[in-house]
Amino acid sequence: MKVLVTGGAGYIGSHTVLELLNQDIDVVVVDNLVNANVESLKRVEQLTGKPVDFVQADVRDSRALDAVFAEHSISAVIHFAGLKAVGESVAKPLDYYSANVYGSTVLAQAMAAAGVHRMIFSSSATVYGEGAQAPYVETMPRGVTSNPYGTSKAMVEQVLTDVANADPAWSVVLLRYFNPIGAHESGQIGEDPQGIPNNLMPFIAQVAVGRREQLSIFGDDYDTADGTCERDYLHVVDLAKGHVKALQATTHSGTHVYNLGTGTATSVKQMVHAFERVNNVQIPYTIAPRRAGDLAAFWANADKAATELDWRAEKDLADMVRDTWRWQQQNPNGYI
Template identity: 70%
Template structure:
């Protein structure tokens, strides 16, 4: 089976390409490299011993997509391509709706014209909105999102839901991620954000390796065990394996299906810092800063449905997440450019 992976050179995409290849699939990657490096795919080839055909381009380019589907016998699509920084989305809402919503619209239109109806979509726990009770479970409605990034994911979910309801040929999985961290155990691929990291884990790792002076912990007075925000962190390899399981599931299940991918265990910012200190053997300097607008005190997954229907569970624990992140950062202090 040949899988088109949009955004396949990125953090989650590259790890998923590894697992798709390990499962015996052929893969074609489409990425515009706006937030990724082609070096990641060279390293995927080294890890797997297999070639990774790559097309540099944008999912909003309908003519390019038409050529890609015409020139390759594609059976399914795993769709990662899109912008993903919450803070940036507030400053650039039009860019987020254009990339994430319009880009998906162009992609599924090209899929329909090519007769390809199996799709795994990279969604987010943000679609539950800021008022949802924890733990989040898939029977909750999509809620009141607090930023354009989350709104764009919710809009794409609605678009895909309507599409699946309109045509029984479609088989679509909406994978709602919680907080992916970690890196491949080889240390060859990992998270390499452009500029200042937007997420906690790469920021901690960059402080540990000396790229940044200290970490800012936003808020110390939340109604949590230690006053800092709590999130559901899962290993990126476990997340990648969830996409393989979802593709297998869609082979026998038409319609649209939402799945949470998380551990079900909340971990605080201070717990993350302490765990990383254990992994790297050095102190992580940090300072408390005011709360950030839009940050929720705590949320985590109920991943029962993924376990029961996909046969998927997050197997790698917090210590493994930290050790693999540190190995990647230590071997690649400047990311793919170092």
């Protein structure tokens, strides 16, 4: 089997490529490197001892995609490529709808033209919307999303669902995951955001290593245990293995939806204190105003993935912060 992984040089993508190779699944990566570094794939090759075919291209480039499908015998696509920062999406909605929605449409068209009808899509818990009650369950309808990032993911879910409904040859898996953090235990690959991090964990790690002066916690007046936002944080290696499980378990037609999360919520302050405690470092922080588009708290019910995919999160919060710190210490400036 050979799998096309879009966005495969990125954070989640590179960890998934590694897990695919560990299962002896051949991989072709397409990535425009806007939020990624090809060094991640070189390190994946070193860690696995197996080659990765890499094509630098944007998923909105239909000619480039057609060439990839013509050159390689692709059995399935795992689709990560896209923009992913909630705050940035509020400021730059057109960028998100172009990269995420239009890009996914172009990819699906290229797949159909090549006769490839299996896709695993990197979706998000944000599609449940701001009115959903945690824990989120797959039977809940998609709700009113609170930011363009979430809206773009919901739109792509609908596009792919419609495609699968129109043609029974298609098998589409929508993986709605929560907040991936951590890094590979080797410390060789991890999260390397461009510029100022938009997500909590890389910001904490950069403060710890001295790249940032202090952490800003966006709001401490939410209706949560300590007033800071609560999220379901998931180790990126567990998440990557979830994609492999989905690839191996779901081959029948139609649309299949799975939550990937731990089922436990952790607040921002709890995460900071866990990082300090496990790694014996100090993380200075200040309280800043709330950030547009943020919800107070949500977490997963991942029973369906356990039952149908034989997947469950295995790593705990201590593993997440320990592996993050190992990556950041070994790579204080990321892949540079």
